[in-house]
Amino acid sequence: MSRMGKKPITLEAGVKLEISGQDVSVTGPKGTLKYQLPEGITLKQDAAVLHVLREREDDKELKMKHGLVRSLLNAMIVGTSKGFKQELELSGVGYRVQLAGQKLSLSLGFSNTIEYTVPDGVKVTVPDQTHITLESIDKQLVGQVAATIRRFRVPDAYHGKGVRYVGEQITLKEGKKVGA
Numbered sequence: 001m002s003r004m005g006k007k008p009i010t011l012e013a014g015v016k017l018e019i020s021g022q023d024v025s026v027t028g029p030k031g032t033l034k035y036q037l038p039e040g041i042t043l044k045q046d047a048a049v050l051h052v053l054r055e056r057e058d059d060k061e062l063k064m065k066h067g068l069v070r071s072l073l074n075a076m077i078v079g080t081s082k083g084f085k086q087e088l089e090l091s092g093v094g095y096r097v098q099l100a101g102q103k104l105s106l107s108l109g110f111s112n113t114i115e116y117t118v119p120d121g122v123k124v125t126v127p128d129q130t131h132i133t134l135e136s137i138d139k140q141l142v143g144q145v146a147a148t149i150r151r152f153r154v155p156d157a158y159h160g161k162g163v164r165y166v167g168e169q170i171t172l173k174e175g176k177k178v179g180a
Helices: 060-081 139-151
Strands: 016-020 023-028 031-036 041-046 049-054 084-091 096-100 103-107 114-117 123-128 131-136 162-165
Touching (some): 016 041, 031 060, 084 139, 096 123
Antiparallel strands (some): 016 023, 041 049, 084 162, 096 103, 103 114, 123 131
């Protein structure tokens, strides 16, 4: 049995789970998320505890999906109750960001500014010119948006300039040495 899949999920206070066939809907104080279970995976709910079960123990593909479904459902429950947050920082001379509605204007050392429209479902705030905060109930969506913004200027291995996650450690390489 999958180690991750057999862990029970505890429903947070204020979160409602609705199961109709293979469709699962999680509603909490922050919003609603939906997911369709793969064939062979079922859910069993006992009061505030949710168990993810699979039909066949010997099916390798079903065994792989077992832990995945449990993790996705847990992320949906946490997201609808608490939400997810990702913070980015810009480091480099002249690197800055501006927010206009749902559109980010990033000055990252290129000749033109980069315009990025943040998708619906992600709340973006810019506390100052070098920090971006992304919040959403969907863990995958907030992570994908953060990775897309980071990809515009990945931190340089020699100077450390670029877009990085807050708290990310960048190991700087040593530059060229002048002849011996």
